[in-house]
Amino acid sequence: CDDVCSTEGHNYSPMGDVPERMELFQYHPVKIGHVRFVEVEPGRYVQMKTLAMHPPIFEIPNFLTHGECNYIKRVASESGLETSKTAFKGSLSNNDGHSLMSHAHVHGYNETFWKEQIAPCDTDNDFLLDQDEALRCLPDLRRQNVTAAMLDLMMGDLELDYDSDARFDAKEMWHISEVPGVAEDIRQWLDRWRREGEEGRMVKKWKGRTRVSDQTWISSNTVNGHPLQKIQNRIIALTRLSPEIVQTSESMQVVRYRPGGHYHAHFDSSEVTSDLECRHTAITFNQSEETPFHEERCRYCRMITILYYLNDVDQGGETAFPFADMDPESPEYERKLQYDYTDLTDHCHDSSLVVKAERGKAIMWYNHNLDPETGWLGTSRGHSLHGGCEVIRGVKWIANNWISVDDVYARQQRYMDKLRPFLRATPSHSNLRTHKITETTPDRSQSVSKLEKNTNISSYSSRKDANDKQEPVEPICTPQMYDET
Numbered sequence: 001c002d003d004v005c006s007t008e009g010h011n012y013s014p015m016g017d018v019p020e021r022m023e024l025f026q027y028h029p030v031k032i033g034h035v036r037f038v039e040v041e042p043g044r045y046v047q048m049k050t051l052a053m054h055p056p057i058f059e060i061p062n063f064l065t066h067g068e069c070n071y072i073k074r075v076a077s078e079s080g081l082e083t084s085k086t087a088f089k090g091s092l093s094n095n096d097g098h099s100l101m102s103h104a105h106v107h108g109y110n111e112t113f114w115k116e117q118i119a120p121c122d123t124d125n126d127f128l129l130d131q132d133e134a135l136r137c138l139p140d141l142r143r144q145n146v147t148a149a150m151l152d153l154m155m156g157d158l159e160l161d162y163d164s165d166a167r168f169d170a171k172e173m174w175h176i177s178e179v180p181g182v183a184e185d186i187r188q189w190l191d192r193w194r195r196e197g198e199e200g201r202m203v204k205k206w207k208g209r210t211r212v213s214d215q216t217w218i219s220s221n222t223v224n225g226h227p228l229q230k231i232q233n234r235i236i237a238l239t240r241l242s243p244e245i246v247q248t249s250e251s252m253q254v255v256r257y258r259p260g261g262h263y264h265a266h267f268d269s270s271e272v273t274s275d276l277e278c279r280h281t282a283i284t285f286n287q288s289e290e291t292p293f294h295e296e297r298c299r300y301c302r303m304i305t306i307l308y309y310l311n312d313v314d315q316g317g318e319t320a321f322p323f324a325d326m327d328p329e330s331p332e333y334e335r336k337l338q339y340d341y342t343d344l345t346d347h348c349h350d351s352s353l354v355v356k357a358e359r360g361k362a363i364m365w366y367n368h369n370l371d372p373e374t375g376w377l378g379t380s381r382g383h384s385l386h387g388g389c390e391v392i393r394g395v396k397w398i399a400n401n402w403i404s405v406d407d408v409y410a411r412q413q414r415y416m417d418k419l420r421p422f423l424r425a426t427p428s429h430s431n432l433r434t435h436k437i438t439e440t441t442p443d444r445s446q447s448v449s450k451l452e453k454n455t456n457i458s459s460y461s462s463r464k465d466a467n468d469k470q471e472p473v474e475p476i477c478t479p480q481m482y483d484e485t
């Protein structure tokens with residue numbers, strides 16, 4: 001086997017010979033509007049409301065305090081956020097948007113351009129222009145008082161730096177100087193800069209790009225009582241999973257979108273298949289010089305997504321689930337297949353569930369079913385397709401925690417055995433058997449914005465009707481679903 005993530009040569013039995021079997025848990029959503037109060041710290045309850053049944057999506061206002069939101073944004077900013085290089089929509093084998101761009105932008109370029117127009121600005125003769133050198137060749141920008149630092153930011157925002165080396169090569173200079181439309185983008189960028197300063201900076205919309213955002217990963221250090229550890233304890237209590245599963249999941253991802261930023265609809269977790277291994281367990285064991293880690297040959301095994309909104313967004317930036325609760329047999333579903341429903345710059349508000357970004361709120365959903373036979377991670381939930389709508393005004397900050405579980409039980413177990421010595425002790429109140437959950441009848445508060453276009457599920461009350469027709473709900477996920485009140 002020469003790839004970390006191909007499974008050839010690995011022979012795991014789905015159920016190893018284990019002394020005590022780990023268990024997974026999923027809340028039953030019960031019905032839309034159903035509310036639970038979950039004790040996430042001694043005496044501190046959060047409200048968890050069902051927003052959708054398929055997949056189960058829950059909304060938890062004030063899961064994070066304002067201080068925690070600020071803390072996460074600060075740590076992420078200090079660690080430095082990187083611009084997303086997620087693929088272009090519709091690109092064929094292209095995993096890297098930049099390479100696609102480079103084909104587009106070279107069209108029309110010719111070699112004399114460098115010699116005649118750019119080489120004179122290349123004072124150190126390295127065939128690359130830094131920002132000061134580039135400004136020498138861009139008299140229009142100089143006249144508008146663009147500084148080297150501004151040009152640096154602009155080249156990131158407008159995606160003028162295709163190879164992300166923070167320097168301009170000949171083709172990049174050609175693109176800036178000659179390609180129709182770029183001058184207009186630059187003009188708009190400067191307008192915005194002058195009006196709104198750095199926060200309002202314009203990000204090129206690249207509608208065709210799957211994701212326009214900056215992100216980074218942050219993790220807690222070992223100091224007890226670290227803010228991220230407190231949040232992790234709350235996740236343990238909220239998800240009712242073992243502390244070990246939560247602690248061995250990915251660290252927190254922090255994402256910032258500027259105006260124009262978005263993340264077209266996608267799945268956070270991959271289809272379960274025996275051809276590829278889960279990234280999180282594969283990376284821990286199989287990597288060596290002979291078996292390099294091939295990201296693209298792994299799959300994501302993320303049972304749960306917990307997404308936190310770290311600020312209120314002035315306009316736009318909702319999280320949309322185009323197919324939540326939609327009946328695949330319905331005409332609305334059929335209609336949705338006729339257009340590019342993944343494009344959340346154009347079709348955000350055609351989605352059947354749209355969640356507003358509100359500081360401190362978390363939403364949690366299940367990307368997979370539990371296998372009815374084994375109770376372990378099962379098939380992926382097709383309705384969990386989702387994404388971030390375009391930010392129209394303001395900046396949107398979110399963070400993600402993904403709870404990773406390998407569908408091959410023995411592989412998850414081996415992974416946790418390896419990491420166990422590094423795990424911290426968690427307070428007993430995080431333990432799923434001791435914390436309290438109370439349930440109430442559905443309320444009718446309006447935290448979900450329901451959308452009218454192209455769907456007859458047009459309001460919260462018509463959702464209620466849909467609810468009323470549902471079969472009486474039995475707990476089907478795990479036996480301990482309703483064992484507390």
Ligand SMILES: O=C(O)CCC(=O)C(=O)O
Binds near residue numbers: 255263317318400
């Ligand atoms: O920004 C959002 O609302 C969604 C983000 C998302 O889906 C992700 O980061 O995977």
Ligand SMILES: [Fe+2]
Binds near residue numbers: 266386
């Ligand atoms: Fe996502």
